[in-house]
Amino acid sequence: MQGEAQGARRRRADAERSRASILDAATELLGADPECSVEAIAAAAGVTRQTVYAHFSSREQLMGAVLARVTEAAVAAMEAVDLDSGSATEALLRLLDASAQIMARHGRIFHAAGAAAVSPEEDRRQHLPVVARLERVITRGQAAGEFDDQLSPGWFAVVVIQLGHAAGAEVDAGAMTRDDAATALRTSVLRVLNAPAR
Known part of the structure; x- marks a missing residue:
């Protein structure tokens, strides 16, 4: 026995x-x-x-398990970013830098998953960890007068994510280097939020 x-x-x-x-x-x-x-x-x-x-x-199930693994790693990397110290602008830039490092490492997997047909609800669910952190920082920045407060933090979070996708697409297409795309993303996000230039 x-x-x-x-x-x-x-x-x-x-x-x-x-x-x-x-x-x-x-x-x-x-x-x-x-x-x-x-x-x-x-x-x-x-x-x-x-x-x-x-x-x-199936291969799709394997891809789903890989996506879950890299998403977990991405969330852990974002968890390590201190969103409460310094100005909201500084915290947002740290979050963007962490996201850029994640995309440099796992971007092709995220893009392949994004190319699969998913419902808008599933797409939103996949982005929730990023959206929650962006909303938190943007809300803090709006309360401190650093960011435009005429639109909701939720809307700004969606715009930041879409700008991130655009930057990634430019890198994938060979139109920009990863460093240039990161700089363009930071500049664009700060302009969208009407934040002080860095």
Whole structure:
């Protein structure tokens, strides 16, 4: 009986390690090429194609798990940004810098997920962690007189996100370097909010 329990625990631990290896490989390879094959992911993870499908029933499910993983990492990076110290403008710029670093690392995965057909409700749900933080900083800036208070923080948050998407699209198209896009985004966001230039 005890041997059976140990065997079951060992099989569970092996399965968890295998799943983690698949996700590690998928995150790296899909980040470089969102069209990369399941076979390539399996080879990089050191498992068979069948093992990948034992954990993820489809390529779409695997992509969803990778997206959930990088979203969790993105939220952790944004959590590390101190939104309450300094001026709201400084906090907003720190948040934009953290977002730029996330996009530099995982942008292709986010763009591939964004290209998939999702409902407006699902799109909004995916952006909630970013929207909540933007609204928090913008509300603080409006109360302090740093930002335009004629429009709602929610609207400004949506505009900032769309500007971020535009900056990412310019980088993907080769029209701007990542540094130039980051500078353009910071400048545009400050102008939209009628914040002091930096």
